[in-house]
Amino acid sequence: MVAFTSVFTTIFAAVLSATSVNAAPVTQSLAARSAAPSAPHFVAYIDEWMTPPATTDLTGFNVVALSFWRPGAPVDEALEWQDLDAATRNSTLSTYSAAGIKTVVSAFGADYFPTSGSPELDPTQTADELAAWVIQYGFDGVDIDYEDYTAMNKKDGSAEQWLITFTTELRNKLPASDYFITHAPLAPWFSSSVYTSGGYIKVNQEVGSLIDWYNVQFYNDGTSEYTTCDGLINTSSTTYPDTALFQIVAAGVTADKLVIGKPGTTADETDGGYMSASDLASCLQQATAKNWNAGVSIWQYPDAGAAWIKTVRSLAFPE
Template sequence: MIRQHCALKLPRAATGNYVAPHFVLYTDRFVPAHTGPPPVSEVQVRVLSFLLIEGAYDKAAEWAQMSPVDRSSIKAQYAAAGIKLLVSAFGSTDIPTTSNADPVATADSMAAWVKQYSLDGIDVDYEDLNAMTAGDGKAEAWLIAFTKQLRVHLPQDQYIVTHAPLAPWFSPGHWGGGAYLTVDRTVGHLIDWFYNQGLLEYVTCPGLITASSPTWPNTAVFQIAAQSIPLNKLVIGKPALPAVDASNGWMDPLTLSSCLKEARQNGWNAGVMTWQYPEGGAPWISVVRSQAWPV
């Protein structure tokens, strides 16, 4: 399990897309005496959770409920620091395919919300597990239609669109509809980067970077890249604290840092995401990036 944001500028490539490395923090939990995004000094890409089909909740709702003047002031500070502010859609609460939500209408509504509240993009945290496990292609078709429609309203030269699939959804031959291998083949060019999340896996350097277990074969970072997923779109996501931020997948930050160093030495440069602030703030990112991207 994984998600979140942090503190570093995202340079633009010539295509207008943002290039790696990305350092990203999610924020969902209520923090006493703290409304809205954290101070500029605490972040790089901030992802506000969550925007659901029925509307904004938690940190996304806090952002929407702020006065236009306060939102504008905070957004200006973020922009001046080169920091991007996104909203995360769905999470574990929404099951859009199973609930028969229309992907085009949902994308229309969510893109309008992004624009209304002056955000820089949207993170698609689709966790409709039953729909994907069904293997009938409906989950993949839903995600493809949704992503295409998002880009109608949120063009690549102006907005960021990311996806946060479970890493097992890249396992070849396991999913009837192809899972995220199908999604990437069809709309991968519309997605700026993926967050590589995991369940009960990926807690050693080899398992995370080079060779996953037989339970979910070929879903370590370099194995996913070998299936034609661009290596530098695979941002590694991890919970900041065990038990508190996730029930599995946690790695000690120093150990994780050594894994990232190994990956970078072999050509990977995508970056890191964590769930969630405040445990996963600038100090967490500082430790995790220290060996691969020392400041």
């Protein structure tokens, strides 16, 4: 998932975050925030500079993910949230909570490289900084959109170990009784035959108990990948073997932790994976018939909103 921000706005964000006068803590209670919601999850990522949408515009979704947090300089919708006054943040959180909508921040994004960047980020220090920001700005949890291709493609275990250390520390600072943690891995990273150092299968084995669910990105991996119901839920291509939904389940990941992530429009993907809302609805119906119940995540609102999710849910999860 690619951040909207340009290089200029990233620099501008750093200046704003350093000088912001709106960092007063929110007052949402832990009881209201509570632990992770149960499946199914319907997650809307927002990565534009916009005021928080009204709950009527989010009908059908139960999680909103604001993108992206980055160390020292949140960008795009995460920066927009930081720059709101505390009263507006509190009001928004209360309104969303009353409507059954959880609010999280998504960290990193496709154009940010925690492990292979220069310098490499310390996973423990980064987790501590992120957790403090999550707490300060009132979120129900956090989503980890780690897309460091260079690190993962080394297949030397460095990406996996970074994620394991990072997630362990993040959960230490954000207890499961009060916050939930999700990851947004690329679907191919669940292929242990391609990612011989383990990929996300290794991450799940080591810290899967600390992760509430995965918003799996079944897109941007080639124009013919994950574009049919069979390829999405039953049998993936030989390019990325064993990475369709139920193949990932067979590899040991709990079915109801595997949320299907898709782009809302062709403009929201850079390398394939788009399916129409009606076609995706049919796939979900087939998956639920096999006892899957995790839900759907969308990149991104407002390109896909209440009408989109209503269609997607219509056969398997009617509102």
